[in-house]
Amino acid sequence: MNMIPSILLCVLITLTIGVEEIEAARAFFVFGDSLVDNGNNNFLATTARADTYPYGIDSQSHRASGRFSNGLNMPDIISEKIGSEATLPYLNPVLDGERLLVGANFASAGVGILNDTGVQFINIIRIGAQLEYFKQYQQRVSALIGEEGAKRLVNQALVLITLGGNDFVNNYYLVPFSARSREYALPDYVVYIISEYRKILLNLYDLGARRVLVTGTGPLGCVPAELAMQGRNGECGADLQKATNLFNPQLVQLINQLNSEIGGPDKHVFIYANAFAMHLDFVENPQEYGFVTSKIACCGQGAYNGIGLCTPASNLCPNRDVYAFWDAFHPSERANRLIVDKIMTGAAQYMHPINLSTIMALDSRI
Numbered sequence: 450m451n452m453i454p455s456i457l458l459c460v461l462i463t464l465t466i467g468v469e470e471i472e473a474a475r476a477f478f479v480f481g482d483s484l485v486d487n488g489n490n491n492f493l494a495t496t497a498r499a500d501t502y503p504y505g506i507d508s509q510s511h512r513a514s515g516r517f518s519n520g521l522n523m524p525d526i527i528s529e530k531i532g533s534e535a536t537l538p539y540l541n542p543v544l545d546g547e548r549l550l551v552g553a554n555f556a557s558a559g560v561g562i563l564n565d566t567g568v569q570f571i572n573i574i575r576i577g578a579q580l581e582y583f584k585q586y587q588q589r590v591s592a593l594i595g596e597e598g599a600k601r602l603v604n605q606a607l608v609l610i611t612l613g614g615n616d617f618v619n620n621y622y623l624v625p626f627s628a629r630s631r632e633y634a635l636p637d638y639v640v641y642i643i644s645e646y647r648k649i650l651l652n653l654y655d656l657g658a659r660r661v662l663v664t665g666t667g668p669l670g671c672v673p674a675e676l677a678m679q680g681r682n683g684e685c686g687a688d689l690q691k692a693t694n695l696f697n698p699q700l701v702q703l704i705n706q707l708n709s710e711i712g713g714p715d716k717h718v719f720i721y722a723n724a725f726a727m728h729l730d731f732v733e734n735p736q737e738y739g740f741v742t743s744k745i746a747c748c749g750q751g752a753y754n755g756i757g758l759c760t761p762a763s764n765l766c767p768n769r770d771v772y773a774f775w776d777a778f779h780p781s782e783r784a785n786r787l788i789v790d791k792i793m794t795g796a797a798q799y800m801h802p803i804n805l806s807t808i809m810a811l812d813s814r815i
């Protein structure tokens with residue numbers, strides 16, 4: 450070992466310093482469904498995709514990237530706020546070498562907490578597989594900066610996980626008399642998926658995650674697709690609202706339990722982002738937030754532009770900034786910005802137990 454020429458040592462030291470500089474910005478990892486997928490499904494044979502016009506119409510490239518948005522989505526804007534580059538989809542081959550140190554996005558449109566959620570989309574990365582990829586990612590980073598460095602990078606990272614909506618929309622309520630709805634009454638189904646979510650969150654913790662933003666579900670019954678299908682004068686669909694009202698409080702309870710079991714009272718490993726309250730603000734008072742409507746999707750067709758998919762043949766609104774919903778299910782970039790503002794600085798009814806700006810301040814002191 451003492452035979453290593455000093456020139457090589459110099460190169461090694463320089464490389465290490467270079468790596469540490471990149472490491473200085475906090476890594477960010479994203480798990481979940483279409484609300485946070487940055488384009489993994491582009492690399493899969495699935496029907497759950499956002500890879501054609503007009504998706505991405507307001508992005509820098511004006512091209513569809515696989516994000517279910519007219520521009521940026523929630524993780525992009527969080528990256529912006531914490532001073533990082535946007536996370537690349539883990540399946541994108543460009544995500545390699547030092548780029549891995551920025552983090553990675555493992556999310557896949559269509560997935561849920563349960564394995565049988567989203568089966569109709571055929572080939573998607575279910576949450577178990579997302580966690581397997583996270584393991585593989587850590588091995589790749591270990592090869593780059595060593596095992597200790599990789600462990601530190603993951604421990605100090607910010608993590609976002611968004612799951613649950615599809616377990617209702619694309620499973621329990623997908624069709625009348627769905628298999629799950631024959632198996633479980635709604636309250637029992639919620640208890641079941643929360644118990645499965647517990648395993649997923651503990652798995653994330655075991656894999657090294659120490660700051661995990663967990664979003665609850667938004668007002669699922671109020672998205673344009675549901676307004677169109679339920680068709681009662683623009684009132685939010687009652688079944689999905691009931692589901693949301695059962696799911697979110699139990700998710701808060703789960704997070705409180707997990708934090709006291711694993712972290713101690715002031716560690717705040719899991720942080721609840723109340724997406725329901727964040728959405729409801731502009732669903733109830735669109736004008737106050739600069740939207741002309743929170744019922745009609747910008748892109749789509751039929752009632753509320755809520756029927757079918759957003760395609761090149763759909764109606765498309767001229768100004769995406771004044772629509773809360775981009776397509777039948779997903780917020781516009783501007784709505785995503787309002788949501789992330791609340792994640793950053795929201796008070797206790799939005800972020801429990803603390804908001805992201807407080808997390809950033811706490812963690813900068815370590």
Ligand SMILES: *[C@@H]1O[C@H](CO)[C@@H](O)[C@H](O)[C@H]1NC(C)=O
Pocket residue numbers: 563564577645
């Ligand atoms: C879902 O699938 C994964 C991988 O096949 C498996 O490990 C897990 O136990 C399954 N979960 C449920 C609830 O069946």
Ligand SMILES: *[C@@H]1O[C@H](CO)[C@@H](O)[C@H](O)[C@H]1NC(C)=O
Pocket residue numbers: 793794795796797800802803804806807
């Ligand atoms: C959230 O962030 C703001 C501003 O950064 C702070 O003043 C406020 O107290 C925080 N609220 C909570 C509940 O942590």
